[in-house]
Structure formats: structure tokens, C-alpha cells
Amino acid sequence: MPDYAMLDDTDTASLAGFDLIVDVRSPGEFAEDHLPGAINLPVLSDDERVRVGTIYKQVSTFDARREGAALVTRNIGHHLETALAGLPRKSKVLLYCWRGGMRSRSMALVLSAVGWKVSLLRGGYRTWRREVVAQLEHSEASLPFILIDGQTGTAKTAILLELAARGAQILDLEGLACHRGSAFGDFADIAQPSQKRFETLIWEQLRGMDLSRPIYLEAESNMVGRRHIPTRIWTAMKAAPRIAISAPVPARARYLVEAYPDLVSDTVKLNASLDQLASRHAKTRIAEWRALHAAGDYRELAGQLITAHYDAAYNRARAHHGEDPVVTLRSETLDVAAIGELADAILAAKVKP
Numbered sequence: 001m002p003d004y005a006m007l008d009d010t011d012t013a014s015l016a017g018f019d020l021i022v023d024v025r026s027p028g029e030f031a032e033d034h035l036p037g038a039i040n041l042p043v044l045s046d047d048e049r050v051r052v053g054t055i056y057k058q059v060s061t062f063d064a065r066r067e068g069a070a071l072v073t074r075n076i077g078h079h080l081e082t083a084l085a086g087l088p089r090k091s092k093v094l095l096y097c098w099r100g101g102m103r104s105r106s107m108a109l110v111l112s113a114v115g116w117k118v119s120l121l122r123g124g125y126r127t128w129r130r131e132v133v134a135q136l137e138h139s140e141a142s143l144p145f146i147l148i149d150g151q152t153g154t155a156k157t158a159i160l161l162e163l164a165a166r167g168a169q170i171l172d173l174e175g176l177a178c179h180r181g182s183a184f185g186d187f188a189d190i191a192q193p194s195q196k197r198f199e200t201l202i203w204e205q206l207r208g209m210d211l212s213r214p215i216y217l218e219a220e221s222n223m224v225g226r227r228h229i230p231t232r233i234w235t236a237m238k239a240a241p242r243i244a245i246s247a248p249v250p251a252r253a254r255y256l257v258e259a260y261p262d263l264v265s266d267t268v269k270l271n272a273s274l275d276q277l278a279s280r281h282a283k284t285r286i287a288e289w290r291a292l293h294a295a296g297d298y299r300e301l302a303g304q305l306i307t308a309h310y311d312a313a314y315n316r317a318r319a320h321h322g323e324d325p326v327v328t329l330r331s332e333t334l335d336v337a338a339i340g341e342l343a344d345a346i347l348a349a350k351v352k353p
Contacts, residue, residue: 004108004118007094010035010128018119019091024103025125033196035096035121035128036204041079043072043103072106079107080114089115096121096128129196132203136230143236144211144353145171148346149219149325150245152310153252153302155334155342156218158259159245162343163216169209171217173233176201179225180260181218186225198227214353216346221317241351244325245342247334253302255334264298277309326351 007014015021021038023030026049030040044052048071056064087093093116097103100123112118121127148156148163157174164170174181177198178190186192193201209215219242222234229237247255263270270293278286285308292301327349331338 003112004120006122007119008122010121010131015094017092018094020087021094022096022107023125024095024097024107029098029125031197032194033125033129033200035125036200038096039083041083041107043075043097043107044068045075048075068102069106072103076107076110080110084111087116090117092117092119094119094121096124098124099126100124128200132196132199135203135206136199136232139232141211141232143206143232144214145236145240146214146216146351146353147219147237147240147242148216148245149242149323150247151252151306151314153256153259153306153334154245154247155255155259155339156245158334158339159342159346160216160218162340163346166343166347168347169213169215171202171205171215171233173202173217173220173224173229176205177224177227179227181220181224192225192227195227198224199230202230202233214351240353242323242325243346243349243351244328246328246330248332249303249306250299251332251334252306253299256302256306257298267293281309 015036021035022041023034023038024041024043025034026042026044026046027040028046030038030042034040052064052068052071055067093111095104095108095111095118100120104120104124108118108120123130148160150156157172157180160170160172164172176193178192179186192198217237220229220237222229257264263273271290274286274289289301289304292298292304327346329342329345329349331342
């Protein structure tokens with residue numbers, strides 16, 4: 001009999017009971033998504049997984065298993081000599097693969113034989129994924145959201161982080177999606193997570209929150225960059241009260257220049273972002289914006305983008321949805337002190353979800 005246990009759920013308490021959570025799937029599978037806190041110790045690399053699968057389809061099950069066993073044995077041995085070399089004897093280890101099959105069971109047999117206390121996640125990663133989908137797409141339980149709204153450049157993300165610093169619960173969708181939510185919003189050196197990973201990150205944060213208290217988040221469209229906001233989150237956002245932030249265009253332009261330093265320094269990225277606006281504005285205007293950037297007149301560029309593009313789009317969206325804020329807070333500046341004052345004012349408003 002194998003000396004390992006089966007874990008039937010993935011609730012917070014269960015996962016917290018392990019000293020190490022190991023995803024034995026290939027690096028590509030792990031990068032797409034994985035359980036919170038897991039490390040990747042693959043028993044087959046991406047190339048090896050393809051190789052074994054090809055043998056399975058083109059030759060035979062027996063040959064594929066023989067080849068796979070040889071590869072898995074070598075890889076587990078490598079992990080024992082490296083990543084697991086210093087793991088204390090009394091450590092509790094949770095292993096999982098795609099569906100709790102041969103990959104995780106093979107490693108579990110070896111690790112339990114060494115003497116570690118090993119558990120397998122019954123159903124593997126699929127168990128976790130089904131829970132995430134059930135909670136983010138199909139659950140009808142209410143979420144106590146309060147939206148921080150406002151036109152482009154009103155420092156909504158900075159205000160959200162200030163709220164967190166004051167002990168409020170926040171859900172930073174742009175931070176989780178690695179995108180600032182506009183044509184200029186992607187980061188040149190940081191790719192967006194996969195859709196599955198984005199959803200897991202959201203659910204991981206929500207699981208740790210007190211749903212009897214408000215959760216503040218930034219007003220968004222139903223996509224952050226190229227990532228869809230899950231159905232339950234989007235439904236709750238549409239029904240949530242809004243606190244609007246207002247500031248004059250010069251203050252917003254100044255803030256944008258400071259908040260988007262990558263666009264100031266990266267002409268290629270700036271031009272690629274302007275290309276996305278080409279279908280909505282005259283060629284002469286796009287050319288003028290490129291010229292302003294080339295001349296280093298960044299605040300003027302930001303101000304024109306605000307008035308000619310972003311404010312117009314914002315006003316159309318609000319008129320279409322008929323969304324009126326319950327509170328509007330205005331600040332003449334958006335420096336660090338003003339952002340802190342706005343966060344304090346939001347908490348003092350005591351808006352109820």
C-alpha cells in the first residue's frame with residue numbers, strides 16, 4: 001500500500017496545513033496557473049511531456065509508460081538532490097498534477113518512501129480549477145464592493161493602495177492583471193498573466209477577506225487589458241455604489257506623466273499605444289501627439305489625450321450606463337498628501353456596499 005494520504009478539498013485551512021505544496025506538472029502548465037503557494041518541481045519538462053505523448057499516440061501505451069518512467073525517475077532524483085535536499089524530515093508535503101494521476105503518484109511514492117508525510121490532492125489541479133470557476137462564475141453570493149471611480153488620471157490606483165495602507169480591504173484588479181486598463185496600460189517588461197492565473201489570483205485574495213466589511217476596487221470595464229473580469233465580480237461591480245474622484249486636467253496630466261514613466265522613456269511603446277487610437281482620431285492629431293512626445297512636452301501630450309480622448313470616452317460610458325456616484329470628492333492636486341486626504345475622505349464617507 002502506498003504510504004500517502006488523499007486530500008479531498010482545497011480550502012484555506014487545508015492548504016495552510018502543509019509545509020510545502022508541489023506542482024509536479026510541466027513548467028508550461030505551472031506558468032498558466034497553479035495553487036496558491038505552490039512551487040514547481042516537474043516530473044516531466046514541457047518537451048518531455050510532448051515526447052511521451054507522441055509515443056503514446058504513435059507507438060503504444062507500453063512504450064510511452066516505459067519512456068515516461070525513465071524520465072520521471074531521473075527528474076525526481078534531481079529534485080531530491082536539489083530543491084528537496086534541505087527539506088526537514090517532519091515536513092508535510094502536498095503534491096498534485098493535472099488530475100491526481102501517475103505524475104503526482106510517482107513522486108508521492110518516492111517522497112513517502114524517503115520519510116516525508118505526503119498527501120495528494122484528489123482530482124489534481126482540476127479540483128482547484130473547478131472550485132475557482134464555481135466561485136467566480138456561478139456563485140450568486142453577494143460581494144460588498146465599493147467602486148472608486150473617476151476620469152483618467154485621477155490617481156484611482158494610488159488612492160486604492162492608500163486605502164489598503166489604512167486597513168481597508170481592496171481588490172486591485174489592475175495589479176493582479178499587470179495592466180493599467182487603457183491603450184497605454186500594458187507594461188513592456190511584464191506580461192499579463194493567463195486568464196486562468198488572473199482568476200486564481202482574484203479568488204485567492206477574496207478567500208482571505210471578511211465579506212461583512214466593504215471591499216474597495218477601481219471601476220473598470222469588463223476587461224483589464226486582455227483579461228476578462230469573471231462574471232461574479234463583474235456583476236457585483238455593476239451593482240456597487242461609486243465614489244467618484246474629480247481633479248482639474250493640469251493636475252491629472254501631471255499625475256499621468258509621473259505614473260507612466262515607461263511611456264515617457266519608451267518611444268516605441270508610446271507609438272504602439274497611439275496606433276491603437278488611430279481609428280478614433282484624425283491622422284493629423286495622432287501626428288501632433290507623436291510630435292509632442294518627440295519634443296519632450298509630456299504634460300501637454302497627457303493633457304490633450306485626457307481632453308480629446310479619455311474624458312470623451314468616459315462621459316460616453318457613464319451616459320450609456322446611467323451610473324451616478326453616491327459621493328464625489330474633488331481635489332485640486334494629486335500629490336502624495338492629496339491622495340492620502342482623498343483616502344481618508346473615502347473612509348469618512350462611510351458608504352455602505
